[in-house]
Amino acid sequence: MTSTPQADSLTFHTASKRHLLVECGNLTATMALHHSLEAADLLGVTELIPAARTVLISFDPARTSAGVLAEAVRGLGHTESVSDTAREVTIDVRYDGDDLAEVADLLSVSPAEVVNRHQAATWQVAFAGFAPGFGYLAGDDELFAVPRRSSPRTRVPVGSVALAGEFTGVYPRSSPGGWQLIGRTDAQLWDLDRQPPALFVPGTIVKFTEAEREIVDLAGSSAGPDSSDASGSLSAADAAASHSLEVLRPGLQLLVQDLGRPGFASMGVSAAGAADRTALIAANRLVGNAESAAGLESFGGGVLLRSAGDGVAAVTGATGTITVTAADGTVLTPRLGEAFALSDGDEIDLGTSQRGVRRYVAIRGGIDVETALDSSSADTLAGLGPAAVVKGTTVSVHDPRTATHLVDPTPTGPRVLPQAGETVTLTVTLGPREDWFTEAGIDTLLSQEWTVTHESDRVGLRLSGEVPLERARTGELPSEGAVTGALQVPPNGQPVLFGPDHPLTGGYPIIASVDDLDLAAQLPPGVKLRFTTSAQPTTAHPAEAPRLAQAPRTNDNEG
Structure with missing residues (x-):
C-alpha cells in the first residue's frame, strides 16, 4: 500500500452534480487512493468518503468540475504508505460471541484458531459508515472471509466485535445488524469529548488482544451517539x-x-x-x-x-x-x-x-x-x-x-410547493450505477409515475411505481458512498430517495440523484413524481455555494 492505483485501473462515475465516484480494483488500491487524495488537497474538493472499492469525492462546482478532478486524480503520484504514519489502537476483547462457533465452522477451523488469528492479524480501518464511530477494518489474514447472517439481528449489543465479508468491526452503539458476533469489548468507540470523537478513523492500525479483566455486560446500554450527554x-x-x-x-x-x-x-x-x-x-x-x-x-x-x-x-x-x-x-x-x-x-x-x-x-x-x-x-x-x-x-x-447580522426585511413570499395527489417533475442526474439497470429499467425510471409513500422520513422517501426497475445485474455492490438526493434501488426495484439523514454508505445500486434537494424535502406522502434528465449545467446548492466558495427511513444494509 505504497502508491496510488495506476490511472488505467480507475473508473469514474457521475454521482451527482456535485459528486464524483472513483472506482478502484480492490480495497488496498482504494485505501491508497484515499490517502493520496487527502495528501493532495485538490482544489474544490470539500469531502472524501472512502468505501470498499470506491472513493466518493464531494466538490464545489464553482471551483472545479468532475472532468478536471478526474484528470487530477489520474495524475496523482507516489505517496507515503498509509501504515508508515498511522496511529495504532489496541482493543481488549472477550471472545464469547454468539456466532463464534458458527464462524469457525464456516472457516473450517476451530474457535480457538479464529480467536488466535483474529488477534495475530494486523487490522487497518479502511473506511467508516453505518453509524458514527463504526469502522470497517481490513486485515492481512486471508482466512477472514465471512458471510453475513442470513437473518440480521434486530438488536446487536454495544461493543460487539464482529466479522462480515473481509472486514471486522466493533458496534459503537446498540443497533440492528447482520454481522457475525465473535466477542465484545468495553472500548468506547465514540466520545464527543475526545479528539477525534471516533476511535476508528481511516488509516488507524488496530490490534485485538484477549481481555484479562471482567467486562461489564453492556447489552442494555445504548452508549454512543444516542446517549443523552452526547446528543x-x-x-x-x-x-x-x-x-x-x-x-x-x-x-x-x-x-x-x-x-x-x-x-x-x-x-x-x-x-x-x-x-x-x-x-x-x-x-x-x-x-x-x-x-x-x-x-x-x-x-x-x-x-x-x-x-x-x-x-x-x-x-x-x-x-x-x-x-x-x-x-x-x-x-x-x-x-x-x-x-x-x-x-x-x-x-x-x-x-x-x-x-x-x-x-x-x-x-x-x-x-x-x-x-x-x-x-x-x-x-x-x-x-x-x-x-x-x-x-x-x-x-x-x-x-x-x-444576532448582529442585518435584517433582510424583504418578504420571501410563498414558493410553489406540492400537495398530495399533484404531480411534480424532478430533474435527476443519472449515475453512478445506472449500468446495473437495463435500458428498460432506465426508461421506466424516466417515463413512469412514482408515488411518495407514507414510509418516508428524513432518512429517505420510499417510492412506489407500478413497474419495478429492471436490473441488468443481480446481487449487491461492495459498500460505497451515497449522497443526499440519491435514488437507491433495493432488490424489490422500488427506489428510495435519500434525505439529509441517509446512511453514508450502502450496498444497493444508485441509479440517479435528484438535483433539487430543497424541493425533495417538501414532498408529502401521496404526491406523484416524474423524473427527467437535463444536460444543462447546475450551480452549487444555494445553501452551500457561498460557504464553499469561501473555504454540500431505510436501514443501511451494512450492519
Missing part, C-alpha cells in the same frame, strides 16, 4: 434566559436544525442539517440571524409554542396558517416568509401544512442547544444532536443581541 440538551442556556419557547404541542415531528455538520464523513457522520436549507436560511435572514443559526423544523405543522420574553420570529417553508394569540386574547395572522414581533406570553400556532410538508421557525438570536461536532442539528439516523422536541419542553433562545 445535546434543550436546556443549554440558563433557566433565566431572556427568551425561550415552551412547546405546548410539537405536531408530528419537531426538530432543532441548522445547516448541519459537513466534514466528518471519515468518522461515519453525515452532514444532516435542515432538509430544506433554503427555507431555514430565508427565515434566519428575516430575523437578522446568521444563515447557519439553529431553528425549528416542523414536519406536517400542528405546532403550538408559547413565547417567554419578547423577540422577533419568522416562519418559512410549507404553506399553512400562522396564528399568534397574545395574552390578552388579541389574534394576529402573520404571513409566511415575513418577520413578526413576539411579546411575552404570545402563542404561535402553526396550522397543518397545506403545500409542502416542512416549516421552519427562526427566532432572533437562534435556538440555544448544546452542539455536537459544532452543529445543533438533529441526525435522526445516527442519533446525534438534540432529541426530537416533545410536549412540555422549554427551548432556550440565544440573547437577541448576539
